[in-house]
Structures are given as C-alpha cells and as structure tokens.
C-alpha cells in the first residue's frame with residue numbers, strides 16, 4: 001500500500017517529496033490555484049467553518065476525515081488508488097502488454113487532450129456553482145454544495161498532477177490554462193458546452209449534479225480502465241468522491257419531487273407555484289435541459305476519436321474488465337441517423353460507436369433514477385410522471401445537432417421546435433419563477449418551502465446540525 005504524506009504542503013500518496021522538481025512545479029502552481037479559488041470559488045462563507053470531509057488515504061474504509069474546516073484551508077491533495085502489481089492492459093490494440101507507466105510517445109497528444117478535457121470540467125463546475133450558497137435551502141444543502149466544490153478542486157489537482165508529472169513543459173502550460181479559462185466567458189470559455197451554461201438556482205444545481213456529474217462518472221469509469229496506469233489509478237480514486245456528488249443530485253431532485261407531490265395531494269386542483277412549490281412541468285423542463293446537455297458530453301455518435309482512444313488502449317468501455325470480448329473489432333452497432341430528410345438505421349463499426357455505447361450505460365442509469373422519482377409520485381398518489389426526453393432532442397453535438405427533434409425523438413422542423421420550445425425547455429418565465437423562490441434558509445434545522453428535508457444527514461449527524469457556522 002502507498003504511504004500517505006498527510007502533512008506535506010500538498011498532501012499526497014505519490015512520494016512527492018522524492019521528486020523535488022515536480023514538487024517545486026506543483027508548489028508554484030498552488031498560489032495560482034488559491035487565487036483562482038478566491039476569485040471563482042464559492043462567493044460566500046469562505047471565512048466560515050464548514051463540516052467537510054477530506055481525503056486522507058485511499059483505503060476503501062476510512063479514506064475520509066470529517067471536521068470543521070475553512071474552505072481556503074482545505075487540504076487539497078493528490079491521491080492515486082494503490083497500484084495493481086504487474087497490471088496488464090486489458091483492451092484495445094495493446095492488450096496483454098504491461099500497463100504504460102510513462103506516456104507512450106505516439107499517444108502523447110491524444111492522452112494530453114483526454115486529460116485536459118476532463119480536467120477543465122472540474123474548475124468549470126465550481127465557477128458555475130459560485131453563487132448558490134446565497135440561496136441555499138438549508139445548511140445541509142449549503143454544506144453539500146461546498147463539499148462538491150472542494151472535491152472538484154481536488155479533482156483539478158488530480159489532473160494537474162498528471163499533466164505536470166508526465167507532460168513536462170506542455171503539461172505546465174496546460175495547468176496554467178486551466179486556471180485562465182472561465183465558465184461562460186465568450187472570449188475564454190470552458191471547453192465543453194454544458195460547463196458554460198449558467199447554474200444559478202438549486203433545481204438546476206441538483207439537475208447538474210444528477211446529470212452532468214453523472215457523465216463525469218462514466219468518463220472517469222472508462223478512464224479508470226486506461227492502459228496508462230497513473231490515469232487509471234487517479235480516476236479510480238476520483239470515482240470514490242464522485243459518488244457523493246451524484247447522490248446530492250439524485251436525492252436533491254427526489255426531495256423536490258416529494259415536496260411537490262405533497263403539495264399537489266393536499267391542495268387538489270391548485271397551482272403548485274402559488275403554494276410555494278416547483279410544479280412538475282418546470283421540473284421536467286429543467287431535466288430536459290441538463291440531461292440533453294449532458295448527453296452531448298459523450299461526444300459524437302459516430303466518432304473516429306472514440307476508435308483511436310480505444311485502439312490506443314487509453315479509454316475503455318464502462319466496466320471493460322467485466323466484458324468477455326476486449327478488441328471491439330469485427331462487430332457493428334446500429335445508430336439511427338438522418339439521411340435524405342428522414343431517420344434511418346446505420347450500421348457503424350463498433351469502435352467508432354463507443355461514445356454511443358458509453359451513452360447507453362449512462363441513459364440506463366438515468367432511467368433508474370427516473371423510476372425512483374416516479375415511484376415516489378406514485379406512492380404519494382400523484383398520477384403525472386417525469387420522463388427522460390429522447391437522446392435526439394435538444395442536442396448541440398453529434399449526429400442530431402444539425403436537425404430538430406421533439407422530446408419523443410421525432411424529426412420536426414426548426415419552426416415547429418421554435419414554436420414549442422417553451423413547453424419543452426425552461427423558459428424565461430420558468431427561470432424568473434425559480435429565482436423568485438430561491439430565498440436563503442440559513443438557520444439550523446430549517447428547510448425551504450419548495451423542498452423537503454433529507455431522511456439522513458451527513459456522517460451520522462442529524463439534519464438539525466450546524467453544518468456551516470455562519
């Protein structure tokens with residue numbers, strides 16, 4: 001097992017102290033990171049004690065320590081899952097070879113692109129969520145927001161470690177650029193579309209952590225299979241932290257659904273908005289928005305990049321190790337495409353359809369969450385249901401981005417889409433309504449009117465706990 005240096009300036013289990021050059025490079029990046037955090041991190045409570053978990057090892061049990069900490073003093077560290085002795089590459093063209101411990105020269109550029117693209121999402125989401133604490137519906141929610149934020153910061157550290165340790169000068173330049181781009185900035189935007197969308201209300205925050213962080217889970221899981229061992233080990237540990245972000249989103253939306261259902265049952269025929277709740281129509285449109293932007297993150301349905309990454313043994317499929325066949329050669333996948341003004345099925349060599357294969361796993365996971373929320377509606381006696389739109393609806397990347405579709409996936413004209421847009425996607429009025437109900441509830445044990453308290457608190461603590469000492 002690796003030794004953890006908890007008390008170093010940069011806590012780590014990669015023996016940073018034994019590599020002075022790298023240590024100096026990371027220590028000189030640290031102040032830049034901290035000024036980025038001050039400028040773009042949470043806009044509230046930076047000087048307050050927050051009950052946070054901090055990674056202190058990579059042990060399956062007991063990797064985290066819970067305590068009050070002020071966010072700028074958070075111990076962002078570099079932790080890689082323990083190495084597997086004699087690990088062999090288990091997919092792609094390099095199957096059977098020893099895992100790469102250094103960057104293979106011929107894959108240097110694509111590997112750097114994979115890492116930078118993942119890395120860029122981490123600070124981006126912190127920037128998107130910057131102002132949410134001002135309207136937190138409870139202290140527990142505020143604490144969860146900050147937990148997600150500091151861990152996205154740690155994920156940035158995880159990726160910057162790889163860039164600086166394995167990519168020399170180029171890597172250092174990329175690390176600097178990661179602190180220069182800004183979510184939503186027209187001149188220096190973040191790399192991926194979803195990470196430039198505003199996320200200024202809590203329904204959007206839950207949808208973001210439910211759908212967009214969940215894309216992250218699937219990207220990290222396929223990189224955790226990587227033949228480049230340091231990347232695989234980094235991603236394995238990041239997944240441990242990511243699970244909490246996903247549950248913040250999934251249970252966050254569940255709590256809103258429950259509250260809405262309660263209001264509907266207690267006040268038949270009344271407008272939920274007038275009762276201070278979020279109507280199911282608005283929830284559906286927020287789901288439609290973030291789910292479809294998150295689908296884009298998987299990349300094109302037919303993609304030579306996906307084939308290259310897999311062939312190079314750098315990015316596997318979800319749970320590649322559990323599959324029976326690891327070459328993805330000599331197989332086809334059917335992908336619906338638009339040809340001659342109508343949808344038709346096209347057979348694509350599997351390696352070129354691996355983005356779509358990963359998207360399949362993601363969609364299935366999202367459907368599971370929808371079933372849970374709908375079960376809650378059913379339990380509370382509400383007949384309406386929430387749904388996921390077709391993966392062709394509202395796309396900005398890939399095969400479907402050049403055409404217009406309705407939420408059922410039928411091809412429609414751009415005019416039809418424009419006419420129905422506000423029924424299917426959040427309108428100005430929806431967003432104004434959400435802004436109007438986002439009033440801060442910052443007292444211990446209190447909760448906003450539009451949601452319900454969670455069944456459990458954090459770290460065995462009750463909901464009525466002072467998670468943030470304001």
Ligand SMILES: [Fe+2]
Nearest residue numbers: 122152155216
């Ligand atoms: Fe992350």
Ligand SMILES: [Fe+2]
Nearest residue numbers: 213216242245
């Ligand atoms: Fe996350």
